[in-house]
Amino acid sequence: MTPKEIFWMACDSTERQRAEYGPFRTRAEAETEARRLGFNFLVRYEHVLGEQEKVQEVRSIFIELPSASVEPAEAARKFYTRCAACGEAATHQEAWQAEVWADIHEFEHTRHRVRLFEQTRAEGLKEIGNWREAG
Ligand SMILES: [Zn+2]
Structure with a gap:
């Protein structure tokens, strides 16, 4: 053997x-x-x-x-975007992906505003306010 x-x-x-x-x-x-x-x-x-x-x-x-x-906190965390105007939503692994999604959505639909949420297993959905103004 x-x-x-x-x-x-x-x-x-x-x-x-x-x-x-x-x-x-x-x-x-x-x-x-x-x-x-x-x-x-x-x-x-x-x-x-x-x-x-x-x-x-x-x-x-x-x-x-x-x-x-x-699970490590990083892997369990996701970003969740939802448009306040039309309700279209998506989940993202990274914050920048959420931002790109929002940019495209707000570009294609005038006066729509995308809200960002952080989703963790422990805390559920938590809105991140003023995220578009921050950057
Ligand atoms: Zn929309």
């Missing part, structure tokens, strides 16, 4: 640009640390070793933690 080296990392997403923390020898250790950090994923790395214990092949498997885990 080919020798293998197996270890676990806690990570915040499955993206290429993810943050990882570890390594841990067991899944349980990685899971504990992931929950502490508010990370939602684990990666199981398998290094297939060749001659002189050189890594020949890397295999990785992502595991999403059950939803009971605490």
Whole structure:
């Protein structure tokens, strides 16, 4: 049998640009640390070793933690825009996307005014007042 080296990392997403923390020898250790950090994923790395214990092949498997885990505040936060005049609404990951949406909407519809809300799991919707004047 080919020798293998197996270890676990806690990570915040499955993206290429993810943050990882570890390594841990067991899944349980990685899971504990992931929950502490508010990370939602684990990666199981398998290094297939060749001659002189050189890594020949890397295999990785992502595991999403059950939803009971605490999400990082950043990931749980969304921006929500709604037009006060016509009611058209949209959600955005980033504040600048909300701003672009409002710019386009207010440009296409004269005298419409878009309101901005911040949506978090903990607090629900919260209006951000005077956001168009601020910038
Ligand atoms: Zn409108």
